[in-house]
Amino acid sequence: MSVYKNIAEFLEFINISNEKFTLFEWKPASSMRRFDLDLNIVKENPISDIFFHKDKGNMKIVYIRKHNLIYTVGANLKVQYQLLEALLEYVDLKFNEVYDVEVILSYGNFSPGLFNGFKQNTEDIIKNFADLNLIKRILVECRVCNAVLPLFVKKSVIEKADSYPVPIVFSHRGHSILCFIDQNFVHRGVELVNITG
Numbered sequence: 464m465s466v467y468k469n470i471a472e473f474l475e476f477i478n479i480s481n482e483k484f485t486l487f488e489w490k491p492a493s494s495m496r497r498f499d500l501d502l503n504i505v506k507e508n509p510i511s512d513i514f515f516h517k518d519k520g521n522m523k524i525v526y527i528r529k530h531n532l533i534y535t536v537g538a539n540l541k542v543q544y545q546l547l548e549a550l551l552e553y554v555d556l557k558f559n560e561v562y563d564v565e566v567i568l569s570y571g572n573f574s575p576g577l578f579n580g581f582k583q584n585t586e587d588i589i590k591n592f593a594d595l596n597l598i599k600r601i602l603v604e605c606r607v608c609n610a611v612l613p614l615f616v617k618k619s620v621i622e623k624a625d626s627y628p629v630p631i632v633f634s635h636r637g638h639s640i641l642c643f644i645d646q647n648f649v650h651r652g653v654e655l656v657n658i659t660g
């Protein structure tokens with residue numbers, strides 16, 4: 464549970480950009496790292512409304528393009544992708560609640576510090592992440608590891624599904640299992656799957 468409860472300790476950055484520039488970026492207080500290169504690669508992907516995952520050395524990157532903004536998060540490899548997706552979904556929700564982004568950007572005289580106030584919102588989201596009720600923790604058995612593992616699933620994935628059970632591929636330790644989750648967040652079977660890519 465520790466990653467989920469203390470997600471702040473595992474995050475490298477959260478970035479909100481449009482095509483041209485960064486609107487907002489959060490980093491841990493001590494971090495001097497820059498992520499321009501990663502963000503440039505992210506911006507090259509024109510596809511909207513789908514989460515993309517990328518492993519980069521000792522960091523996981525998750526990003527999504529939504530209503531002309533690009534949301535990106537970088538985190539330690541220990542953090543399951545679904546947790547990072549849930550985090551970005553909530554950041555997007557809050558950002559658009561706090562700011563009328565489209566109107567603000569349409570003024571054309573954007574100043575870099577305009578969204579600095581969102582730092583506090585972000586700190587609050589990260590601190591209270593486990594209490595936001597965005598995630599379900601489901602225990603699944605992996606026959607390869609011969610162990611019961613915690614699988615973190617976004618509630619939105621299950622709640623917005625067209626049919627049940629919902630299949631989720633859980634990649635871990637170099638192999639993957641396919642888990643079927645029903646509408647009550649109970650897993651209905653686990654299969655070992657072959658992978659390529």
Ligand SMILES: [Zn+2]
Nearest residue numbers: 605607608635
């Ligand atoms: Zn396993």
